Amino acid sequence: MKLRKVTAAAAVVLALSTVATACGSDDKNDGGSSSGGGKTIKIGIKFDQPGIGQKTPQGYSGFDVDVATYIAKQLGYNANQIEWKESKSADRETMLQRGDVDFIAASYSINDERQKKVDFAGPYLLAHQDVLVRADDNSIKSPSDLNSKKLCSVTGSTSAQNVKDKLAPKANLQKYPTYSACLTGLQNGAIDALTTDDSILAGYASQAAFKGKLKLGGFKMTNENYGIGVKKGSDLKAKINTALEKMVSDGSWKQAVEKNFGPANYKYEPAPKIGNIVQ
Structure with a gap:
């Protein structure tokens, strides 16, 4: 009986050892x-x-x-x-x-x-920092044309403020909570232009809902x-x-x-x- 008890205990130890080894052998790649x-x-x-x-x-x-x-x-x-x-x-x-x-x-x-x-x-x-405008708006051909225009600024963003401070001091900043809200304003005429990185603007303009309705100014105002x-x-x-x-x-x-x-x-x-x- 004593021998059988020792053998059973050893089996439990061996099983636990096997589980621990398996858990500690995860194949990890660098950075993973x-x-x-x-x-x-x-x-x-x-x-x-x-x-x-x-x-x-x-x-x-x-x-x-x-x-x-x-x-x-x-x-x-x-x-x-x-x-x-x-x-x-x-x-x-x-x-x-x-x-x-x-x-x-x-x-x-x-x-x-x-x-x-x-x-x-x-x-x-x-x-590059750029602007997004309505496709049928030909009045904004350079950053200076944003003077007196309603320029969308997403809350917390510095992009529109940079334009106002350096390129179009008379721009009328309109602060919206999200880019999506800016886009809605751009479509219905509540704003005239949205500004941020051209890659981000291109992503929005590429959406099916905006195809043919919006265009980039191509101004390249900063390097990002x-x-x-x-x-x-x-x-x-x-x-x-x-x-x-x-x-x-x-x-x-x-x-x-x-x-x-x-x-x-x-x-x-x-x-x-x-x-x-x-x-």
């Missing part, structure tokens, strides 16, 4: 995390910018989504291993610093202040170098740069641009060279 027994990668994107990053009942779509998916594949992750996380503009640095995400692709302009807190791969797109944000000191930066270079060389980058912005006749810049920040 374990979830539900399989490796995953957490990527921050915008959820509310058509053409850039948007969450819909059908899934996730936009240029940043396509870029991030390509990068993830080069890092060893399939699309079903990606966990998409909403990255609002004010939260991006904190999300990276806390490790909430492995990287962020969310119309994330590289600037000196942000580079003090996080690292950037890229840039992967050179955008979009980068992939990573945690300070992360070795993902070099790996993502390699992935971005491949995306350009194999034609996938151009295909993604034309797919997401093409309907707006967006005159996009050539793919920027890695590390080349246009001031």
Whole structure:
């Protein structure tokens, strides 16, 4: 009887040891995390910018989504291993610093202040501040024509204020809570122009509801170098740069641009060279 008790106890110990070994052997890639027994990668994107990053009942779509998916594949992750996380503009640095995400692709302009807190791969797109106007409005041909016009400013944004301060001091700023509200105002004549990055504006103008009704001014008022944000000191930066270079060389980058912005006749810049920040 004593021998049988010892044998039973040993079997329990062996079983527990086997479970512990299995739990500790998750296959993790660099920058990835374990979830539900399989490796995953957490990527921050915008959820509310058509053409850039948007969450819909059908899934996730936009240029940043396509870029991030390509990068993830080069890092060893399939699309079903990606966990998409909403990255609002004010939260991006904190999300990276806390490790909430492995990287962020969310119309994330590289600037000196942000580079003090996080690292950037890229840039992967050179955008410019521009305006969106009604297609039949030929009165706005340059930034100075915005004087006396009703210019939409999304609450918390500095884009419209920059135009008023530097280019059109007599512009009549109209503050709306969202870009969608600005678009409604643009359609019904409550405002004359909406301003933010041309890539974001092109994404909105590419929507079926606005096809042929809106157009970009093409003013290129600022340079916005979009980068992939990573945690300070992360070795993902070099790996993502390699992935971005491949995306350009194999034609996938151009295909993604034309797919997401093409309907707006967006005159996009050539793919920027890695590390080349246009001031």
